[in-house]
Amino acid sequence: MPPAPTPPEVSPLPARQFSAEERQALYDIIAERRDVRDEFLPDPIDPAMLNRVLQAAHLAPSVGFMQPWNFILIRDPARRAEVHAAFQRANDEAATLFPDEKQATYRALKLQGILKAPLNICITCDRDRCGPVVLGRTHNPEMDLYSSVCAVQNLWLAARAEGLGVGWVSIYHEADLRALLGLPERVKIVAYLCIGHVDRFYAAPELALKGWRQRLKLEDLVMEDGWQEPV
Numbered sequence: 001m002p003p004a005p006t007p008p009e010v011s012p013l014p015a016r017q018f019s020a021e022e023r024q025a026l027y028d029i030i031a032e033r034r035d036v037r038d039e040f041l042p043d044p045i046d047p048a049m050l051n052r053v054l055q056a057a058h059l060a061p062s063v064g065f066m067q068p069w070n071f072i073l074i075r076d077p078a079r080r081a082e083v084h085a086a087f088q089r090a091n092d093e094a095a096t097l098f099p100d101e102k103q104a105t106y107r108a109l110k111l112q113g114i115l116k117a118p119l120n121i122c123i124t125c126d127r128d129r130c131g132p133v134v135l136g137r138t139h140n141p142e143m144d145l146y147s148s149v150c151a152v153q154n155l156w157l158a159a160r161a162e163g164l165g166v167g168w169v170s171i172y173h174e175a176d177l178r179a180l181l182g183l184p185e186r187v188k189i190v191a192y193l194c195i196g197h198v199d200r201f202y203a204a205p206e207l208a209l210k211g212w213r214q215r216l217k218l219e220d221l222v223m224e225d226g227w228q229e230p231v
């Protein structure tokens, strides 16, 4: 067997410093990103803008640099109507599972913009992209799924920077969506997203504003050196 090639010598570049203003812009984008359900405008997304947002997603970190994601763009209204029907079925089931006092609030919530948004994007994880042995995934096989979630978050933040709203929909039976999108067995659905232009964003999570659940305090979530059971 020929000897394995040694990796080339490479060195990092000096760390680029970001100005206070640039840093603040990033923190503002993070703070002002919202899950958008109902505020989509019908305007189509410019292909160059969409490409920038998808490039941002594609720059996400991934275990073993696996890049396990695909981005399925769903524009066809007929296909979106089928996805919406799958949502409706699951949502009707979900509503009945909450305690009585929460059911009315649940039913009043808008939880998707599948038909209103001009574009839906399904982000998937191809679990076999690099064969069975992947650097960093050997002992924790779910790391490829987490990597794909990083792509989702990059997309979500880039979209906010572009003035696009994104809403994540997870109310469906996986089998329904898999069949609609023709996914092979090895490909897992990570996120089903509705995306489009918006001209307003809620100042805080809509679920908080509408009394479903409030943001937890950061100081109650930070722990030192190990798990501490809340008192």
Ligand SMILES: Cc1cc2c(cc1C)N(C[C@H](O)[C@H](O)[C@H](O)COP(=O)(O)O)c1[nH]c(=O)[nH]c(=O)c1N2
Residues within 6 Å of the ligand: 033, 034, 035, 036, 037, 110, 111, 112, 168, 169, 170, 171, 204, 205, 206, 207, 208
């Ligand atoms: C994995 C996952 C899945 C879902 C969500 C998020 C994530 C991360 N969210 C959005 C969620 O409700 C929202 O992020 C929180 O309420 C916080 O609000 P902001 O995202 O800060 O606006 C969401 N929202 C919704 O209306 N329908 C849904 O099915 C889902 N599903």
